[in-house]
Amino acid sequence: METLTYKQLIQDIIQNYADKHPQNQPIETQIVFDPQNHHYLLLYVGWEGEKQIYGCPIHVDIKDNKFWIQRDFTEEGIASQLLEAGVSKENIVLGFRSPFNRQFTDFAAS
Template structure:
């Protein structure tokens, strides 16, 4: 069985997480590596939901 576990795009100097099926969460790993939340977009959420997260809207 094959499939995509993580899909991250870099657009406009931001990390757009399109898919994350990991246990720890790639956003948490990026934060631990020193990436600011303002440069992480949870692309798997609808745009109107992103404003309610601590991460970038887009």
């Protein structure tokens, strides 16, 4: 898979999650795509009374033609979706795990 395909794939995955979140809530769903620098995020921003809500359930970077999953608070798992789309385990890095612990996963260490 080429980087361009990788960009579109992660954008489609994040867009799918954003579409599931109702937009008429006081919590806004924001999609942040920076294809030039290879950063892809889903954010929740808003207020519930006096409490500020800010969350980043998905953050994926593309580095050295690999998906670096920096944050994944999805039920299905971004890595699982990438595998289903045909991405090899060698091209997925669980960046939310420490460099030491990555060697014990079935995915790339870096």
